[in-house]
Amino acid sequence: MEKLKIAIQKSGRLHDESLKILKNCGISIDNGRDQLKVEASNFPLEIFYLRNGDIPQYLRDGIADLAIVGENLLYEKGDDLIIQRRLGFSKCKVSLAIPKQSTMKGVKDLEGMQIATSYPNTLQKYLDKQGVNANIHLITGSVEIAPNIGLADAICDIVSSGSTLFKNNLKESDVILNSEAVLASSPTLSKEKQELLDKLMFRIDSVLRAENSKYVLLNAPNDKLEDIIKILPGMKSPTIMPLAESNWSSVHTVITQEKFWEIIDELKSAGAESIIVTPIEKMIL
């Protein structure tokens, strides 16, 4: 029987969350971080632990069928690969940054300058789009130090909280792209592997949906129910059950994270009481 081969980062920012998603999909993996390859015991899946930076090439070469990888790396060297799902973690930007005290404003001022980066293709595409000619200085790490040691006039690197820029006396001038961890696949999968991928994605979708939602229970006097129901988005319509106390009901529903607190505030104003919020493990539509 064919097995799907998934690459995840061996160690680094994506490792723990990648394993967590697979485990939440009910896939059992022996903790084999020191091995290069492990097999799931209850799903036809092989897991390869690889460097994030090498993953696009492994997908292209067919060593792996699937991978959890930073979206920015696909932009850098995986244009031909397919993003199956955005996974919502490891959110960051790839940005240009210049010295804090610089009078330059952004990319247009970088004509003829030196820019240090680990993402040369991403930077080159941006410079081309902006019609700017600059010299790209490729370095593999500690990019933010480059302007301070006289190696470059600007940098292009990952920015998240901005604290690395701050510590190195730099300021963000241009956001080139936004990134998050994604589930990517090779563009050519056999029919059998595509079926396995569909099965895995069905599980991943139910996990992602559940992570993004809360199960909410509340009590309300019956004369307030109509107003309360209008506020609730829910999967379908809310469940209403009578309480032992007459003229009161319990309302059960699902609320997504984005507007969670706004909806809770509205519910309270509309007369909801004893609101209980619990996590959801899986959500299957």
Ligand SMILES: Nc1ncnc2c1ncn2[C@@H]1O[C@H](COP(=O)(O)OP(=O)(O)OP(=O)(O)O)[C@@H](O)[C@H]1O
């Ligand atoms: N500070 C950050 N905040 C949020 N996400 C980040 C941050 N730095 C990197 N990322 C994202 O996580 C991915 C992995 O970053 P990490 O630093 O762990 O590995 P790496 O140095 O790119 O790769 P390798 O596994 O090849 O050593 C990046 O491609 C990016 O998408």
Ligand SMILES: O=P(O)(O)OC[C@H]1O[C@H](OP(=O)(O)OP(=O)(O)O)[C@H](O)[C@@H]1O
């Ligand atoms: O805006 P911030 O929150 O400061 O994050 C940005 C920093 O995070 C990443 O480095 P990382 O910590 O992964 O170290 P690395 O360069 O060794 O990969 C990235 O290369 C930046 O340097």
Ligand SMILES: [Mg+2]
């Ligand atoms: Mg890093």
